[in-house]
Amino acid sequence: MKIKPGKFSDxxxxxFPAGMLTVFFVIPFGIMIAMSFFQxxxxxxxxxxxxxxxxxxxxSTFFAGIxxxxxxxxxxxxxxxxxxxxxxxxxxxxxxxxxxxxWLVFLLSVLSLSEVLIGFGWSTLLSRTAGITNLLVSLGIMxxxxxxxxxxGAVMTGMVYQTFPYTVLVLYPALSRLxxxxxxxxxxxxxxxxxxxxxxxxxxxxNSIVSTLIMVFxxxxxxxxxxxxxxxxxxxxxxxxxxxxxxxxxxxxxAAAMAVFLVLVSLSLVAISLLYGKKENAG
Amino acid sequence: xxxxxxxxxxxxxxxxxxxAPLVVVAGVSFNEKKSLSFPPEGFSLDWYAQxxxxxxxxxxxxxxxxxxxxASSLSVIIAxxxxxxxWRFHAPWARIxxxxxxxxxxxxxxxxxxxxxxxxxxxxxxxxxxxxxxxHGIFFVTLPLVTLTLGFEAVxxxxxxxxxxxxxxxxxxxxxxxxxxxxxxxxxxxxxxxVLSLNEYIVAYMAVxxxxxxxxxxxxxxxxxxYTPTMASVTVLFVAVAIVxxxxxxxxxxxxxxxxxxxxxxxx
Amino acid sequence: xxxxxxxxxxKKFGDFTAVHETSLTIPQGKFVCLLxxxxxxxxxxxxxxxxxxDPTTGRILLEGNDVTRIPTHQRxxxxxxxxxxxxxxxxxxxxxxYPLRIRGGSKADCFKAVKxxxxxxxxxxxxxxxxxRLSGGQKQRVAIARALALEPKLFLLxxxxxxxxxxxxxxxxxELKQLQQKLGITTIVVTHDxxxxxxxxxxxxxxxxxxxxxxxxxxxxxxxPKDAFVADFIGSTNLISGRVSAAGKIAVAGGTLLADDLPxxxxxxLSVRPENIRLTKENGENSLGTLTGDxxxxxxxxxxxEFYLNVAGQQITAITTPSDRPDxxxxxxxxxxxxxxxxxxxxxx
Numbered sequence: 036m037k038i039k040p041g042k043f044s045d046x047x048x049x050x051f052p053a054g055m056l057t058v059f060f061v062i063p064f065g066i067m068i069a070m071s072f073f074q075x076x077x078x079x080x081x082x083x084x085x086x087x088x089x090x091x092x093x094x095s096t097f098f099a100g101i102x103x104x105x106x107x108x109x110x111x112x113x114x115x116x117x118x119x120x121x122x123x124x125x126x127x128x129x130x131x132x133x134x135x136x137x138w139l140v141f142l143l144s145v146l147s148l149s150e151v152l153i154g155f156g157w158s159t160l161l162s163r164t165a166g167i168t169n170l171l172v173s174l175g176i177m178x179x180x181x182x183x184x185x186x187x188g189a190v191m192t193g194m195v196y197q198t199f200p201y202t203v204l205v206l207y208p209a210l211s212r213l214x215x216x217x218x219x220x221x222x223x224x225x226x227x228x229x230x231x232x233x234x235x236x237x238x239x240x241x242n243s244i245v246s247t248l249i250m251v252f253x254x255x256x257x258x259x260x261x262x263x264x265x266x267x268x269x270x271x272x273x274x275x276x277x278x279x280x281x282x283x284x285x286x287x288x289x290a291a292a293m294a295v296f297l298v299l300v301s302l303s304l305v306a307i308s309l310l311y312g313k314k315e316n317a318g
Numbered sequence: 319x320x321x322x323x324x325x326x327x328x329x330x331x332x333x334x335x336x337x338a339p340l341v342v343v344a345g346v347s348f349n350e351k352k353s354l355s356f357p358p359e360g361f362s363l364d365w366y367a368q369x370x371x372x373x374x375x376x377x378x379x380x381x382x383x384x385x386x387x388x389a390s391s392l393s394v395i396i397a398x399x400x401x402x403x404x405w406r407f408h409a410p411w412a413r414i415x416x417x418x419x420x421x422x423x424x425x426x427x428x429x430x431x432x433x434x435x436x437x438x439x440x441x442x443x444x445x446x447x448x449x450x451x452x453x454h455g456i457f458f459v460t461l462p463l464v465t466l467t468l469g470f471e472a473v474x475x476x477x478x479x480x481x482x483x484x485x486x487x488x489x490x491x492x493x494x495x496x497x498x499x500x501x502x503x504x505x506x507x508x509x510x511x512x513v514l515s516l517n518e519y520i521v522a523y524m525a526v527x528x529x530x531x532x533x534x535x536x537x538x539x540x541x542x543x544x545y546t547p548t549m550a551s552v553t554v555l556f557v558a559v560a561i562v563x564x565x566x567x568x569x570x571x572x573x574x575x576x577x578x579x580x581x582x583x584x585x586x
Numbered sequence: 587x588x589x590x591x592x593x594x595x596x597k598k599f600g601d602f603t604a605v606h607e608t609s610l611t612i613p614q615g616k617f618v619c620l621l622x623x624x625x626x627x628x629x630x631x632x633x634x635x636x637x638x639x640d641p642t643t644g645r646i647l648l649e650g651n652d653v654t655r656i657p658t659h660q661r662x663x664x665x666x667x668x669x670x671x672x673x674x675x676x677x678x679x680x681x682x683x684y685p686l687r688i689r690g691g692s693k694a695d696c697f698k699a700v701k702x703x704x705x706x707x708x709x710x711x712x713x714x715x716x717x718x719r720l721s722g723g724q725k726q727r728v729a730i731a732r733a734l735a736l737e738p739k740l741f742l743l744x745x746x747x748x749x750x751x752x753x754x755x756x757x758x759x760x761e762l763k764q765l766q767q768k769l770g771i772t773t774i775v776v777t778h779d780x781x782x783x784x785x786x787x788x789x790x791x792x793x794x795x796x797x798x799x800x801x802x803x804x805x806x807x808x809x810x811p812k813d814a815f816v817a818d819f820i821g822s823t824n825l826i827s828g829r830v831s832a833a834g835k836i837a838v839a840g841g842t843l844l845a846d847d848l849p850x851x852x853x854x855x856l857s858v859r860p861e862n863i864r865l866t867k868e869n870g871e872n873s874l875g876t877l878t879g880d881x882x883x884x885x886x887x888x889x890x891x892e893f894y895l896n897v898a899g900q901q902i903t904a905i906t907t908p909s910d911r912p913d914x915x916x917x918x919x920x921x922x923x924x925x926x927x928x929x930x931x932x933x934x935x
Contacts, residue, residue: 037408045403049412052400052459056418059456060430063437067429070436123332126325128579136568139577144560145336149517149534152553155541156339159550165346167338196335208578228321257426259520264541274428278520281432282527287439294432301425479638480671482658484685484736490659494688498675 071291081288089292105272108262109255112194113248116255119195120202121244125236127203128211146200154264157193158184161265189265194258202251209243210236246308253301273297340557347550365551375548378536382516385450385532390511392455394462394504401466402492405473416463423460427520430457435524445529453525454515461514462507465576469503470496506567506576513560588650589614589772590635590740595644597630604630606796607644612774612789614649617766619783620776622793623819628776629668631793632744635774636665648739664733666743670725672717672732678704679713682732703731706765723754730762734769741766741773747782759785780820784808792816808859813933817857824863824902825932826856836929840898841877845929855932862928863904865893865912868919876923881916897922 040046074084092098127138148156159165161183168180183189217239221231237244259274271279273293281290350360369375400419404412422430434453438444473496481491519534527535533556537549567573590612597605605627612618620628633639635646637658645654653661673681680687682703683696691699700713707727712720720728726746733741746762747755763786766773777783783790784804792799792807792815800812811817814825828838830851836843838856845856868878879897891911895902902922906912914920 037406040403040407040409045407048399048406049403049409049415052396052403052419053415055396056415056456056459059437059452060418060422060433063430063433066436066440067433119332122328126329132574136573139573140561140564140568141336143564144557145340147513147517147560147564148556149519149537151519151534151538151541152343152517152556153339155537155549155553156343159346160339160342165342196339199332199336204577211574211579253424253426257428259426259428260538274426277428277432278524281435281524287436290432291436294429297426298429301429305424474669474671476667476669476671477673479636479658480665480667480673481684482638483636483661483663483665483742484688484732485659485662486684486688487657487659490688494684495673 067291068295070287071295073288073291075286075288081286089289090296092289092292093296101271101273101276104270105256105274108190108194108270108272109252109258112191112198112255113252115191115195116198116202116251117206117244117248120199120206121237122232124203124206124210125232128207128213142200142203145196146204148197150197150258150260151264153193153197154261157189157196157261157265161189161192184265185267185270187266187270190262190270193261193265194255197258197261198251198255201254202247205247205250206243209240213239242311246311249304249308249311253304256297256301340553343550343553347547347554349547352547365547366555368548369552369555372548374531375536375552378531378533381447381530382532382534385454385522385530386512386515388451389454389458389515390462390508392451393459393511394466394508396455396459397462397466397507398504401463401470402496404467405470406488419459419463421460422457427457427518431521431524434521438525445526447526447530450522450525450530450532453521454511454518457518457521458511458514461510462504465503465507465510466500468576469500472503473499502571503576506571509563509567513563516559517556589616589648590774591647592631593645593647595631595634595641595646597627597634597639598642603796605634605641608798610791610798610801612772615770615772616788617763617773617786618775618789618791619787620774620791620793621780621783621787621819622778624778625795626793627796628778628791628793629744632742632774632776635740636663636742637661662736662738663740663742664736664738665741666729666733666746668745668748670729670746670749672725672729674717676717677713678709678715678717678720678728681717681728682713682735684732685735699735703735706734707731708761722750723758726750726758730765734771737771739772741771743773743775745776745778747777748779755782756785762786784820792819794819810930811857811932814855814857817930817932822860822903824858824860826858826900826902827853828856829853835874838877838898839900840879842874843877843924843929844875844926845931846926847931849931857930857932858924858928860892860903860905861890862925863902864910864923864925865904865906865914866921866923867912867914868921875926876921879920879922881914881918881920883916884914893920895920895922 040049070081071089072085072087073081074086074088075081093102127135130138160167163180163182166180166183168177168183171177172180213236217235218231221235222228226234256272257274258272259278262270262272263275274297277290277293277297280286280293345358347365348361348363349358349365350362369379397419400415403409404416434449435444438446438449438453443449477495477499478491481495486494517534519538522530522532523535523538531539533552537552540546540549564573567576588611592608592610595605595608596603608631620631622628630639634641637653637656641654645652647653673684676684679697679700682700683691686696686699701710704710704712707730709724709727709731712724712728717725717728726749729746733743747758750758759782762775766786775782775786787804789801790804790807791801794815800807800816802810802812807816807820811820811823817823817825826838826843828836828843830848831837831842834844834846834848836845836848836854836856843856848854877897879895879902881893882896883894885892885894888908890905890907893904893906895904904922912920
């Protein structure tokens with residue numbers, strides 16, 4: 036029984052969160068946008084201005100290279116994550132509730148891990164002294180242990196590790212709500228479990244898969260430490276570069292301009308994924 | 319059956335993939351000497367003790383706990399009236415505030431972090447320890463907002479109406495019916511925010527990175543100067559805290575429902 | 587002062603009219619059932635009494651006072667919800683004491699009241715039970731006790747027994763009726779179950795599609811239904827159409843029937859209850875009020891026997907007791923007598 040708000044105290048309830056979010060989220064956002072037009076001053080930080088030179092720097096080949104690499108890496112990570120997570124989540128949602136809960140607790144724990152800790156964990160696992168190569172040596176597959184990081188493979192592995200639990204949790208609602216009779220119907224018509232998965236489950240959730248791909252892509256785009264901890268400078272992404280410019284190069288205006296650019300890319304992708312999600316709900 | 323075997327193999331491979339770095343880090347944390355080797359050489363719990371005995375690690379631990387407790391409380395304080403309002407009233411414009419509450423979590427974290435950096439420097443409060451509490455409180459408001467929205471949706475309308483017929487006004491209903499019923503959702507939302515705040519690096523770093531060291535900041539800073547096994551023991555500690563917290567949520571709440579599954583065995 | 591009065595009440599939800607203009611008086615101290623199929627507006631009517639819905643237009647008066655705009659929590663009516671709405675986080679005693687506690691009632695007062703109410707609904711010593719550990723019937727009683735805790739001016743129940751199995755429902759109906767008689771409280775029950783309404787009500791309000799069709803005591807509703815909807819909804823009936831041919835006589839397919847209260851001329855519809863039709867073995871005579879039919883099917887239920895008949899092309903159902911059973915089998919012809927006082931003339935629905 037929803038009613039229209041009328042009394043002052045009704046509005047007070049939303050006034051506080053609205054105020055907090057405006058002051059501490061909308062205004063910082065606005066300041067960041069304003070700052071992207073500021074002028075950098077050598078030796079100091081920046082001064083208010085209205086220049087486009089921070090955006091003009093995007094036009095360099097160096098920046099284009101970084102952008103291309105960031106987008107390509109995030110896309111690759113998203114595809115690999117969804118390829119692994121979709122069958123995994125399907126199996127997960129068909130398990131006994133108790134088993135599901137154990138997996139969910141584990142996935143949430145991994146998801147909540149700081150990028151710092153994930154980077155540290157994988158750099159240890161891929162290191163010469165404590166890494167996986169030691170195992171291969173003791174099995175006689177390799178001659179002597181070696182370091183596997185920094186490398187592109189290490190960055191990929193770390194990022195898939197970070198995005199996999201996220202992907203599972205994004206897919207989880209759609210797959211757990213999938214009508215089991217859909218698959219059962221396919222099974223009674225004589226198709227095997229793998230075939231019915233590919234021919235019935237995947238097409239039924241095509242829109243979910245697309246919107247998940249985009250969500251994971253945005254999530255991977257936001258990855259700010261792993262390329263730095265597990266890769267070479269050539270593997271740095273836009274997010275790493277923003278941090279670097281803001282903190283170590285003290286070039287706030289340029290960092291802000293890149294952030295605004297990243298917001299635009301992310302927001303348009305999120306909007307597309309919401310649109311896709313809507314379509315599926317409506318159909 | 320071959321299919322069942324392939325299925326098991328796939329699950330086992332994913333379990334191995336997800337646990338491998340944690341197992342190695344755990345192994346490293348038990349090393350006797352200050353070396354990064356696995357399997358561990360000797361066995362010692364010194365590196366765990368060091369979190370609490372060495373001043374800089376202990377300070378970082380307390381900083382992290384303080385920030386996480388403050389931020390998770392703040393995020394619930396912000397999310398609760400918002401979720402209540404959205405549930406109680408018909409006001410389409412309030413959706414804008416809801417989107418604002420969800421946005422920090424969907425956007426790349428670097429953006430929110432940079433927003434806070436520009437805000438706190440402009441406001442002249444850059445580096446003040448309390449700024450990170452507010453920053454995290456806003457950054458993680460999404461989590462209690464989502465759990466509380468689910469919690470309010472789960473409250474049966476007829477309970478509210480029944481209380482009204484017995485003479486309870488809005489405020490009394492909120493205190494005697496709603497609050498007790500959604501307490502599990504408040505706690506789980508707060509717990510999610512707590513664990514994530516404990517682990518959060520970039521927002522904390524941009525807000526107070528040069529004045530306050532939280533554990534993730536401390537580990538990152540230490541990584542740049544080489545390795546200490548204490549990093550490994552802190553990592554293990556964090557994983558343990560996360561498993562305990564999420565395990566408790568699962569034990570006393572309905573984790574699959576919180577994560578968006580519908581109950582098939584709904585009893586009304 | 588005249589109980590509860592609906593004065594030209596209309597309720598619309600957007601373009602949909604849930605309750606068409608209704609004026610109705612519910613006398614003080616009576617047990618009233620709002621009866622109708624689902625979606626007929628009976629629950630909306632009840633919710634408007636409780637203040638859970640605002641009427642679009644019109645007024646609701648209680649003992650002469652306009653209560654239309656008084657918020658629910660200031661009305662002091664007791665209500666039992668369809669799903670009972672027991673608070674899952676409170677024990678049985680805490681549920682019952684809830685209305686007293688939020689008014690600042692002392693622990694001792696609450697304790698006394700809970701004991702009295704639990705005795706009233708025959709659930710002594712249950713106060714400390716969590717509600718989840720009660721059976722369906724026990725939950726029912728707790729919900730009733732809770733609604734009566736404030737000694738309300740009106741006792742409202744929305745499909746209160748629908749969750750119970752048939753046997754328990756019947757005994758609860760009788761119990762509820764006795765409770766109401768003991769307390770003398772004006773009680774309004776929403777139900778779609780006509781047997782339930784017949785068992786409990788002093789007054790039945792038959793509704794369909796947002797309109798009130800008839801307001802009368804149960805026996806009158808059954809014997810003298812006002813229109814085809816009421817006749818058909820309450821029990822089963824045979825609807826026979828015909829035309830007034832002379833004073834007290836109706837020409838129908840296959841013969842002539844007799845009835846009281848006939849209009850002077852024109853088409854009419856008669857309602858004849860199956861148990862009022864008399865069957866005898868065909869003997870060739872055909873008098874006024876008796877038609878000839880063929881038996882198409884016989885359903886022997888032991889205590890009663892149903893005959894499905896074809897009378898001049900119309901399907902007629904008749905019920906007899908075993909002792910009155912005519913000696914016929916399917917395919918035989920029978921004389922079908924429609925006693926004059928069993929033929930009820932219906933108005934327009």
